[in-house]
Amino acid sequence: MKNPPSDKTSTIVISALLGFLVSVGGWILTEIVNSLQAVKGDVVVNKVAIVRNKHRLDTIEKRDVTD
Structure with missing residues (x-):
């Protein structure tokens, strides 16, 4: 027995x-x-930026002390 066309269509759609x-x-x-x-x-990236900023602040503080 062949499948009716509606069954084929529904299978394709599914x-x-x-x-x-x-x-x-x-x-x-x-x-x-x-x-x-x-x-x-x-x-x-943020952790690296924080470490860099901390290093900058440390160097700025050291400069202030020496001035």
């Missing part, structure tokens, strides 16, 4: 929807991972 959902889900996961990596990078 498979297309599933493919679309999988691709959207993959894109969302990629965005989440990228944003987490960006946040981690910002934290490292």
Whole structure:
């Protein structure tokens, strides 16, 4: 027995929807991972900036003492 055309159409529609959902889900996961990596990078950059600023402040204080 052959499937009626409506069954083939519904199968195609369901498979297309599933493919679309999988691709959207993959894109969302990629965005989440990228944003987490960006946040981690910002934290490292901020720590480096804090250390540099502390070093600058220390050198400025030393200059003030010698003046």
